[in-house]
Amino acid sequence: MKKTAKPQRLKIVKDDPWLEPFEEAIQGRHNRVLEKKYELTRDKMPLADFADGHLYFGLHRTARQWVLREWAPNATAIYLIGDFNNWTESEEYAFQRVKGTNNWEIKLPAKALKHGDLYKMKVHWNGGCGERIPAWANRVVQDDATKIFSAQVWSPEKPYEFKKKSFKPDVNPLLIYECHIGMGQNAEKVGTYNEFRENVLPRVIEDGYNCIQLMAIQEHPYYGSFGYHVSSFFAPSSRFGTPDELKQLIDEAHQNGIAVIMDLVQSHAVKNEIEGLGNLAGDPNQYFYPGDRHEHPAWDSLCFDYGKNEVIHFLLSNCKYWLTEFNFDGFRFDGVTSMLYYSHGLGEAFGGYGDYYNGAQDDNAITYLTLANLLIHEVKPKAITIAEEVSGMPGLAMPFKYGGMDFNYRLAMNVPDYWIKTIKEQADENWKPSSIFWELTNRRAGEMNVSYCESHDQALVGDKTIIFRLIDADMYWHFKKGDENEMARRGIALHKMIRLVTASTINGGYLNFMGNEFGHPEWIDFPREGNGWSYKYARRQWNLVDNKELCYHWLGDFDKEMLEVIKSEKNFQKTPVVEIWHNDGDQILAYTRGDLLFVFNFSPTRSYTDYGFMLPEGSYDVVLNTDAKKFGGNGFADDSVEHLTNFDPLLKKDGKGWLKLYIPARSAVVLRKRINR
Template identity: 55%
Template sequence: MRDPKLARLADDPWLEPYMGQIQQRAKHIQFVEERLTGGKMSLDEFANGHEYFGLHFRDGKWSFREWAPNATAMYLIGDFTNWQQLDEFALHYGDGHGVWEIELPAETIEHLDLYKLKIYWPGGEGERLPAYCRRAVQDEETHIFSAQVWKPEKQYVWKFKNPAKPVGAPLIYESHVGMAQEEAKIGSYLEYKEKILPRIVEMGYNTIQFMGIMEHPYYGSFGYHVSNFFASSSRFGTPAELKELVDACHEAGLAVIMDLVHSHAVKNEEEGLSRLDGTHYQYFHDGDRGYHEAWDSRCFDYGKPEVLHFLLSNARYWLDEFNFDGYRFDGVTSMLYHHRGLGTSFGDYGNYFDGSCDVDAYAYLALSNKLIHQVRPDAITVAEDVSGMPGLGALVAEGGCGFDYRLAMGAPDCWFKLSNDIPDEEWNMSWLYHELTSHRADEQVISYVESHDQALVGGKTFIFELIDKEMYYNMHLDAQNLVVDRGLALHKMARLATAGAAGHGYLNFMGNEFGHPEWIDFPREGNGWSYQYARRQWNLRDDPSLKFHFLADFDQALMKLIRDHQVIGSGDPTFRLINEADKMIAFERQDLLFVLNFNPTKSFTDYSVDASPGTYKLALNSDAPEFGGHDLVQTDQEYQTFPFNDGENDRNLVNLYIPARCAFILQRMNN
């Protein structure tokens, strides 16, 4: 939910030349909503297409409806017709708005029956999966997908309530069910519940983000080429098993969000929405605008009421049916701009108001956020946007999109550029601090060192960027290696700096808290269909003879401190120090003082740092022996501030000994 302390769009003087456009966007959002609801219903009442379309068993009979305005004939085919086209399973043209429908007796269709649509259109025909189908399964031999009837005798009964919005701020553990297991295989919902969920609880995160939940035909797409928007991926198990996993997360007090992919859709025709009724433009733009060259996928037409009905209903469905607590909206930048954000640096405000914004997509995002928070006031919505579009986190009534958070995508770019391209002694502390703390006054951001994006094939995890091949030879406790020492130190410091300076939330991708090596690569023809890199090597973290557990233990201690002191979400950091020559940064949050020495070679004695007056103790030390450090600082000592006048200001300083490549968190004991 939006922080009431956030600024309004009108408070930004740089937006003054564009307020006319912002007000026009607000009017367009209102126009689209009135167009959809007709002023006769609420938005959440409108967003119930999943209860009207698709296959349903009600009042002792089956009903099925599909929107296909270009179709000339339509049949249900499946196990119940012996996959033959039969007249008694022909759909009838219904309300004159492109809707086809049929009613069938109860005994006609059974639980687990497979089925499809046989659709005819001018000049062609094809078999299709229904747009609103709630389950799709793949044949192990032919690899062909079919819709599957899901009507078990016993419906899943929810045991636990959705938790309240995380206290303080969301600490998000981004994860993928299929690649969560140690074994080289596709993991399941129940395996995740049994083996992975307890780890997340122990590590201290309060929110889980699931990728790849919506059904997708190609596993290697990571779940981002969605074919069946209302079907949970059958690779990982049944709908009931997904509900059991979500329920278990709620039992543990964790909020659960999922990736909502409404930015594009798979171009596959038999499994997906593309050419469902024979046209390219039913759900998508026609021509070049309907195709995303960089992603090889189809782009929705957000100006069509029927498309908005489909997408808004989808946003509601996962909250209603599976008790999710919100969404990370994928690919928002691609949605917002006609140029998809490709080749644009967004160097000034003019890039947001130069006519490139897709105002229909903007309106959809605003209405989706409005809907989600109507249905679930405590829901969490996160925008994956690299452009920094003003208004993403602002109120819809002000012309904003109403997102709770935006991913701070500049932070990982900064960390990887520093580690890859710039010698340690030349790191720019001002740039780093800016990237860790920068955000618009009207939005909240989720900060992170690395998500799944940084480690996809062609890239590496942050620890692998730092240590590379030495990870294979020098991660044993008795190994002495300067490259490994540097990598471990900077890995801890990056997480401490990012989480400590985070304004509103923090995210970590599964396994990266313990320095998962290498990269992520799903089974594909190019790697011999191997699962070698589509899994998580938990044994590395659990082996006491290896150094990985130092990073995991440090992350766990950091998350506990961040959570216990409600550091994130407590306002912006109080700046205390940047020294470019010494490579030092210091800032305060609540009663904690963060001090980081990024100097690769110099330790400092009696180093003066501005601080709130009081007595401090060491709360967390990245160089502590339990975290694989060199144990150069006495743990039980106290630090007392002293007054100082620099000739212009009265200040309070604390003197510290801080080793090279070391970070402290000091806790103030009295005010």
């Protein structure tokens, strides 16, 4: 009898012996993905073909007619209502159930609808009825007077055609500028796609970022939700402009070598029934988990049932739609921790590996997320996927073939938490370089991270940006050149150092929220009843960084040159971070990446003369100094000096010498080793 070959151990377990006790669970999850993929495709089609729901459902114009289809298993009748029939039910506009399915469709002559018409469905079910926006609607608008949302026929005579037909992101390393279209302008109003393209995109290009991450793109009823309470998953938010204007923005970014990724919300949905999916056809559980898993306990929203094939079809098609219709280059998946655990990660400590394999995980969601990544990378092999995930689940950002979930990156969410804790709880003289270095480089082997000091989360009301934690209200009175007090000088120095040490230790990517690079002084507070529906704090004051009389442009200029230095080292994110020295007593930290040497002095009061480091013999030039006068520093060091290593017979056999530097208090310097040719 022929023996069955023993299955090969997954690489994730081979690489991490601590995972061996959980090998069966890891292999089981891997197998479930393969089983679900087979169940969906029967191996007769690519996953990308399965995810074409947006080409079937929703409103579509053919040569001779309009076709609108919707999945509504609990419906007993559906009527199309809108501008074209005075919003009244009639048999002429009645849907028919597609035989043998739970799908409904209506076919109308081409002249029945025109571009710009508003419409909804009137859905009937046993015991009730209601007006609904189709789940697959790709254009939804709000009436300015009534504030009522409706779907809109979007069929322009000359639809936008991409000038850049093919684009492959060149993001080595990935440098993300996190953006919100609506608040991307000086004016106290909602900004538009066009205003962003004309006014903000050039700044991103000039600053040296190679990727923009757009928030709040999927339509959401409440502006103040920051786009995280989505109602229409296939509709780009009309409050910012038209779908074609979004396409033009993405196209222009691509023409300038900038990748565009989307903050994709599939972790939950808004509870609204008229605008959203909350009760599309009399069954509140059509898209969502039943019982005590129906509502998210912390977000006042609904939780998708990732075990339903129809829901998987809806969400996978959503991923493909944004990639193919709008040419997005990938996604930052929001709320991944919430998806992975029955508890949504709330109140969990995640203190050991057992916490990831104790049966408290939603295997449906794990399977879905893995399928989503496989699909995305099948549609666009160079696509970027990032998981917003705080628990540290192993394998999240590891290829599926190795036993992972196939994300390209995970957000290093520990880093901003660390900086907040340090600034709040530690006096400057107690900052420990060993702790800083460990926190910034402690990550799973084989998984890339996106590191950041702060994102939009740290800028929202109820929290503070780094610059405001460092300087507080003195920003309003002492941020004019020549008028800085000690608090402002401290904040300017540490803001640069925190960014440099975070960006220079990445193993994948770096993220900055728009405006934070120059120390934007205001928190983010969207219009709401509590602030008189004001837009004062839902904008970015670009005039501050443009004003050369103020200190903001020092920080902006530094950020730009910092990115230039990082990009100057080929595949910077892959070069080893080699610690050369740390001394917590002196508050000195030094490490190399390729030919670059990074030296930090976190001491607030002590400067050091001839501080020595053992390095490969040769000559070193300063390429960046946080203390340079052009960045608002004191300019104590002469950065034009060529630094030579000093001979030491004890180090000669290793090809090393002593590099001795003057390191002013509260400053950092980057040097490059000269290559002898």
